Amino acid sequence: MFGHPVLRATVLGDALFNLSLAMYQAMLLVFLERELGLGAFAVGLVLSGMGCGALLGALLAAGVLRRLGRGPAIWLAPLVTCPPTALMPAARPGWSVCAAAAGLAALSLGGVVRVVAQTGVQQALTPDRTIGTARFVSWGGLPLGGVLGGAAGSAFGAAATLWIGAAGMTLSFLPAFLSPLRTPRGTSLTTR
Numbered sequence: 001m002f003g004h005p006v007l008r009a010t011v012l013g014d015a016l017f018n019l020s021l022a023m024y025q026a027m028l029l030v031f032l033e034r035e036l037g038l039g040a041f042a043v044g045l046v047l048s049g050m051g052c053g054a055l056l057g058a059l060l061a062a063g064v065l066r067r068l069g070r071g072p073a074i075w076l077a078p079l080v081t082c083p084p085t086a087l088m089p090a091a092r093p094g095w096s097v098c099a100a101a102a103g104l105a106a107l108s109l110g111g112v113v114r115v116v117a118q119t120g121v122q123q124a125l126t127p128d129r130t131i132g133t134a135r136f137v138s139w140g141g142l143p144l145g146g147v148l149g150g151a152a153g154s155a156f157g158a159a160a161t162l163w164i165g166a167a168g169m170t171l172s173f174l175p176a177f178l179s180p181l182r183t184p185r186g187t188s189l190t191t192r
Contacts, residue, residue: 020168022145057112069184081110
């Protein structure tokens with residue numbers, strides 16, 4: 001799996017994204033409640049924006065893949081839709097919370113587009129015997145990111161941890177960008 005440039009890129013990008021996402025999510029509720037002073041209903045509204053973004057991503061994914069190709073969609077999605085997550089740690093009570101919630105919706109939209117593009121590529125290229133390994137590495141970042149997010153939040157504060165998570169999610173585009181996935185034909189490499 002790690003010997004194949006496309007599989008290596010998708011798995012490493014996923015692992016970095018998931019680690020950074022879990023760090024971000026570990027401090028998101030703390031930030032919303034403590035730093036922005038939001039009550040339970042307002043927190044629910046902010047988080048529902050993520051669900052709306054995911055639904056929109058599901059509706060748009062096929063068209064995005066037709067227009068860009070799977071390879072570019074895999075790296076463009078985080079490059080375009082992860083930076084707006086930095087609006088959250090920059091938010092202050094008031095209208096900027098709405099902009100920050102829109103940033104979370106963008107994150108979910110891009111996440112769904114990336115996963116749809118990437119899943120097809122991984123299924124076509126991953127030998128049956130290593131499918132579980134790819135998921136283990138990709139999802140291994142989630143528990144580690146949660147612990148690191150809690151530790152970073154304790155050491156540096158919720159806002160700083162959100163900045164770190166936003167940067168990591170954005171940088172998760174690099175493994176795919178630096179691979180054959182950079183071009184629309186980059187996914188037409190030998191299948192299993």
